[in-house]
Amino acid sequence: xxxxxxxxxxxxxxxxxxxxxxxxxxxxxxxxxxxxxxxxxxxxxxxxxxxxxxxxxxxxxxxxxxxxxxxxxxxxxxxxxxxxxxxxxxxxxxxxxxxxxxxxxxxxxxxxxxxxxxxxxxxxxxxxxxxxxxxxxxxxxxxxxxxxxxxxxxxxxxxxxxxxxxxxxxxxxxxxxxxxxxxxxxxxxxxxxxxxxxxxxxxx
Amino acid sequence: xxxxxxxxxxxxxxxxxxxxxxxxxxxxxxxxxxxxxxxxxxxxxxxxxxxxxxxxxxxxxxxxxxxxxxxxxxxxxxxxxxxxxxxxxxxxxxxxxxxxxxxxxxxxxxxxxxxxxxxxxxxxxxxxxxxxxxxxxxxxxxxxxxxxxxxxxxxxxxxxxxxxxxxxxxxxxxxxxxxxxxxxxxxxxxxxxxxxxxxxxxxx
Amino acid sequence: xxxxxxxxxxxxxxxxxxxxxxxxxxxxxxxxxxxxxxxxxxxxxxxxxxxxxxxxxxxxxxxxxxxxxxxxxxxxxxxxxxxxxxxxxxxxxxxxxxxxxxxxxxxxxxxxxxxxxxxxxxxxxxxxxxxxxxxxxxxxxxxxxxxxxxxxxxxxxxxxxxxxxxxxxxxxxxxxxxxxxxxxxxxxxxxxxxxxxxxxxxxx
Amino acid sequence: xxxxxxxxxxxxxxxxxxxxxxxxxxxxxxxxxxxxxxxxxxxxxxxxxxxxxxxxxxxxxxxxxxxxxxxxxxxxxxxxxxxxxxxxxxxxxxxxxxxxxxxxxxxxxxxxxxxxxxxxxxxxxxxxxxxxxxxxxxxxxxxxxxxxxxxxxxxxxxxxxxxxxxxxxxxxxxxxxxxxxxxxxxxxxxxxxxxxxxxxxxxx
DNA sequence: GATGAATGAGCTTTCATTCAT
DNA sequence: AATGAATGAAAGCTCATTCAT
Numbered sequence: 001x002x003x004x005x006x007x008x009x010x011x012x013x014x015x016x017x018x019x020x021x022x023x024x025x026x027x028x029x030x031x032x033x034x035x036x037x038x039x040x041x042x043x044x045x046x047x048x049x050x051x052x053x054x055x056x057x058x059x060x061x062x063x064x065x066x067x068x069x070x071x072x073x074x075x076x077x078x079x080x081x082x083x084x085x086x087x088x089x090x091x092x093x094x095x096x097x098x099x100x101x102x103x104x105x106x107x108x109x110x111x112x113x114x115x116x117x118x119x120x121x122x123x124x125x126x127x128x129x130x131x132x133x134x135x136x137x138x139x140x141x142x143x144x145x146x147x148x149x150x151x152x153x154x155x156x157x158x159x160x161x162x163x164x165x166x167x168x169x170x171x172x173x174x175x176x177x178x179x180x181x182x183x184x185x186x187x188x189x190x191x192x193x194x195x196x197x198x199x200x201x202x203x204x
Numbered sequence: 205x206x207x208x209x210x211x212x213x214x215x216x217x218x219x220x221x222x223x224x225x226x227x228x229x230x231x232x233x234x235x236x237x238x239x240x241x242x243x244x245x246x247x248x249x250x251x252x253x254x255x256x257x258x259x260x261x262x263x264x265x266x267x268x269x270x271x272x273x274x275x276x277x278x279x280x281x282x283x284x285x286x287x288x289x290x291x292x293x294x295x296x297x298x299x300x301x302x303x304x305x306x307x308x309x310x311x312x313x314x315x316x317x318x319x320x321x322x323x324x325x326x327x328x329x330x331x332x333x334x335x336x337x338x339x340x341x342x343x344x345x346x347x348x349x350x351x352x353x354x355x356x357x358x359x360x361x362x363x364x365x366x367x368x369x370x371x372x373x374x375x376x377x378x379x380x381x382x383x384x385x386x387x388x389x390x391x392x393x394x395x396x397x398x399x400x401x402x403x404x405x406x407x408x
Numbered sequence: 409x410x411x412x413x414x415x416x417x418x419x420x421x422x423x424x425x426x427x428x429x430x431x432x433x434x435x436x437x438x439x440x441x442x443x444x445x446x447x448x449x450x451x452x453x454x455x456x457x458x459x460x461x462x463x464x465x466x467x468x469x470x471x472x473x474x475x476x477x478x479x480x481x482x483x484x485x486x487x488x489x490x491x492x493x494x495x496x497x498x499x500x501x502x503x504x505x506x507x508x509x510x511x512x513x514x515x516x517x518x519x520x521x522x523x524x525x526x527x528x529x530x531x532x533x534x535x536x537x538x539x540x541x542x543x544x545x546x547x548x549x550x551x552x553x554x555x556x557x558x559x560x561x562x563x564x565x566x567x568x569x570x571x572x573x574x575x576x577x578x579x580x581x582x583x584x585x586x587x588x589x590x591x592x593x594x595x596x597x598x599x600x601x602x603x604x605x606x607x608x609x610x611x612x
Numbered sequence: 613x614x615x616x617x618x619x620x621x622x623x624x625x626x627x628x629x630x631x632x633x634x635x636x637x638x639x640x641x642x643x644x645x646x647x648x649x650x651x652x653x654x655x656x657x658x659x660x661x662x663x664x665x666x667x668x669x670x671x672x673x674x675x676x677x678x679x680x681x682x683x684x685x686x687x688x689x690x691x692x693x694x695x696x697x698x699x700x701x702x703x704x705x706x707x708x709x710x711x712x713x714x715x716x717x718x719x720x721x722x723x724x725x726x727x728x729x730x731x732x733x734x735x736x737x738x739x740x741x742x743x744x745x746x747x748x749x750x751x752x753x754x755x756x757x758x759x760x761x762x763x764x765x766x767x768x769x770x771x772x773x774x775x776x777x778x779x780x781x782x783x784x785x786x787x788x789x790x791x792x793x794x795x796x797x798x799x800x801x802x803x804x805x806x807x808x809x810x811x812x813x814x815x816x
Numbered sequence: 817g818a819t820g821a822a823t824g825a826g827c828t829t830t831c832a833t834t835c836a837t
Numbered sequence: 838a839a840t841g842a843a844t845g846a847a848a849g850c851t852c853a854t855t856c857a858t
Contacts, residue, residue: 251845
C-alpha cells in the first residue's frame, strides 16, 4: 500500500494527519486542541511539533491530502470509458460512498476547510489547496461539453451545482435528517444533475 | 420600519445581534471575541451580558433572526401569483441579492451556523432554529409538485439541490473566484435548477 | 410584634436582612450575589442600596441582629429562677430548637460570621457584633461560679466548651451525619457540659 | 524527610498545596485567587493547572492532606501505652501545638473546609475527605469506653464535645481574644473534657 | 526524535456598585 | 423611593507554542 514507500518520518506525518482529520471533523478546528491530538496518538505535544510547525500547517496539509485523494478517485472516473451520464452517476456514487465510509473526509471539507477560511491562508488561498480535486471536476465538465453531452455554460455554474448539491446532501445526511440511506439517493440525484447540465439534444 | 414597535431593550438586542452577525460572519465564531463585539458597539462587556446570557445564546438568536428574515422573503414569493419557474427565478434572485447586499447573512448561515454545529445545540438542534426558512422552501416545492410543474421526488433531493447549489455559489463568490458579477448568474442558475426539478411534461 | 413600632424604612431593612440571612446561610457569603437577594425580594438592586450601603454592611447588620436575638433568649433563661444545671439544659434546648426551626441563624453564625472574618472588620472587630450574645453567656457563667455550682476557671475555657460544643453539634447535624433527631441529644449534651463545668462539691 | 521519596511532580504538587493552604487559611477560599497562589510560587497560572485541574480540586487535595497529617499524629497517641486521661491530654496538647506552630492547618479546617461546604462536593461529601482524622478520634473514644474509662454514649455527642471544644478554642485564639498563651490552657481543657466524658466509677 | 513542564496572553463570564431616569 | 442598564476590573481557566532535558 502507499505507506510502504515512505520514509519513517513521512509515515508518522500521515498518521498524525489522519488522527487530526478525525478530530477536526468531529469536533471542529478550534475546539480540537493540540494536546487532544497528541493524546489520541499517544505522543507528546512537543514531538508533534517536530512534524508540523503549527496547528494551521497541519490543517493545511490535511486539506491537501484529502483533495488529492478525492481527486484521484474522480481522475479514475474521468479516464474510464463510460458516457457522461454514467460519469455523473459514478461521481455521485463515489462521493456518497465516501460520506458513509469515511465521513471525516467530507466533513473536513465542509466544516473545517470551507468554514474556517482564516486558517487556510498563506499557501492555501483561493483554490490552491483543493486544486487536484477541482481540476478533475473541470476536466469532467469540459469533456462533457466537448462531447456535446453537456450544455456549454460558465464552469462555476456547473461546478456550484455539482459540488453544492453533493455537499448539501452530505450536510443533511450528517445532521441525520434523511429517513433513507444516503446511498439510496444516488440514482435520483445523479438524474437531477444530469437533467440540469445536459445539452438539449442529448438523449434523456 | 420594524424597529419602531420595539421596546428600548429589544432594539438594543437587535443592534447587538446585527453587530455580532457582522463580526461572526467576517471573522468566524471562535475568532470573534465578546470584547470585539462590545467594542464595536461602544458598550461594556458586562452590559452585553445583560442582553444575552452567553456567546452561544447570542449566536443562536442570530440564526433565528436570519432564518426568519430570509423565510419572510421567500414567503412573499410563495404567495405571489407567478409560475413555478418564475418562483425559482425569484428565489435565486433574492438569494443572490442578499449575497451582494447583505453578505453577512448568507455567510453566517454557511460559515457560522452550518460549520459550528456544536454551538447550536440546546434549543437549536436539527432544524429548529432555521425552520422558518426551510418551511418556505418546503411549501414552494410541494406547491410545485401539486401543480404538476415539478417532478414528485424526495423533498431532500430537491432541497439539497436548491440550497446546496445556492450555498455553493455564495461560497465561490465569497472566495472571489467568479470573474463575473454574482447577480449575472441568476438566469442560468435558475434555468439549471428548473431543468433539474421540472416534470417531464412541463413546458421548457 | 416588634415590627409594628418601626418606621416603614426600618421594616424594609429587616425584611432585606431576613432574606439575605437565608441566602447567605444556605449559599455562602461570596456565592450569594446582590442581584440574588434583590430578586428574591422582588426589588431592584439599585433600591437595595438605598437601605444598605454595601454587601458587607448588610452582612454586619445581620450578625448584630442575630446576636441580639439569641442574646435575648439566653437573657430570659439567666433571669429565670432555676438551678445552674437547669439553665445549662435550657440553653442547650433553646440552641437546638433554633437549629431545627430557624437553621439559618445558627448557620449564619457558623458559616458566614465565623468563617469570613475579613467581611466583619470596620465596626465588627473582635466580639463587637456578637457582644449581646457573648455577654449573656458570660453572665450565666459568672452567676454559676458565684453560686458555687460551677468551678471557677478562665471564662474562655468555659465559653469555648459551651459554644464550641453546641456549634460542633449544629455542624454535624447540618451535615446530616446524625442518625437521631438533634433535639433528642439535649439531655446527654447538657449532662456532659454540666459534668465538665460543675464544682466538685456540687450535687451530681 | 517524606518529600524525598516523591517524584519531582509529586513534590511540586505538595509545594503548591502548602502555599495554597497558607493563602486560603489566611485570606479565605474565595478571596484567594489562582493568580495569587501562582505569584507566591513564582509560577505561571497556566502551569499551576498542570498540577491541579481546578481551584476546587486543589482545595480538596489540601483537606485530604491536612486530615491525613493530623490523623497520623493522633494515631501515634492511640498506639501509645498511656491512660485514657493522658491520651486526652496528649490530643489537646498536639492540637494546641498545631494551632500555634502551624496555624494554617487548623484554620484551613475551620474556615475553609467547614465553612465552604459547596466547594467540597464531588468526592469530598460527608466525611470522605476527613476520614483519616475522624477515624482516629473514633478509635480513641471506643477504646476509652471498652476499657471502662469513658461512659458509653453516642459517638457524636463525644466527638462534638471534643472537636467542637478544640475548634472553638482555636477560633477564639485566632481572634486574639485570649489574654494567655493558648498552650497554657492545655491542662484545664483536657480536665474539662475528661470530666465530661469519664465514667462515674473512673478515678478522678 | 521524544518528553511534558512551563509560559503568558487571552478567553468567557461575573458582580458590586453607580447613576440617569 | 425605585428602577435596571451600565460599568469595568477581575476571576477561573485554556491552549498554541517553546525549550530544557
